[in-house]
Amino acid sequence: MAKVVNAQIVKNLPWEDRKEGDFLPVWRYSKNPIIKRNVNRTVERTFNSGFVPFGDEFVGVFRGDTYTGIYKLFVGRSKDALNFTLEEEPIHFVDKNGNPLPDTRFSYDPRVVLLEGSYYIIFADYFADVTICIAKTDDFKTFTKLEYPFLPNCRNGALFPRKINGKYMILARPSDNASSLFGNIFISESYDMEYWGHHRLIARNNWANWNGVKCGGGPIPIETDEGWLVFTHGVLFNCNNLVYSMGAMLLDRDDPTKVLYNCENFLLTPQELYETTGHTPNVVFPTNVLVGENGKLAIYYGSADCYTCLAFSTVDIIIDYIKEHDCLSK
């Protein structure tokens, strides 16, 4: 039995048992999608977002594709991690001195992590072109932008929830400004969350057919006594379409630049209508995981660049599946 370490354990985790006879490692919530379209007067669609337990509710930062077509970030709240209310005014960031910063052209795909008592938001932002931005908040009211960790173009940042050997660590996927037909997962380190370096490639695309053109980090890594559980996305380029699936790997707990196991099978791939049909057809894009008791996992993913969806698994099922289908040992 793998044990989750240092996670915020959610007591009222949304949950459904796996159906008898289902042999797949991840199963969908029967009432998906949990957030449908026309969310409020500003946001037409929300997906690829991050949230955490906060007081007696869940609070997070949501990607909102607005009625102008521009994507911005919005604070969202929920009592049960199933029904969410998003603010109608987007987040306006301040600098380290508390001075308002001009809004950027767009921001998207936020992940949220509790680290050393503060909440960090890691998202794609416009800084001459697209790159990863890190912002910090204590109250989900004031959001302070830190220095950009990477030059453009870079996306899909996932900050680890604690320092490892005295260093902050982040996953990133260098890219171009379009829907790049390339993408690998790198890990970088920083002593102060300002200067990032020691970049290491940890996964190159095409370790399996389902990630033939690109792979990238997903939600915030989950620490277990067997290593860091990292959910990923991978992209297959078939004859007329990109297909985004969910995958997973296990990184060494003391040195996450080392990949212990990498799963050759995807964990979830577009099958349901809400995944195969929408603005971008055939997209399953995980960005958030809540951890419950006994290693239960509620995995939140964007589908078809339209909806927020939920799926379930447990740490044991995922880790056993990764080991059983490990491609590094072949």
Ligand code: BMA
């Ligand atoms: C990725 C990101 C995501 C999006 C996905 C599918 O590159 O831009 O925001 O969900 O493509 O379109």
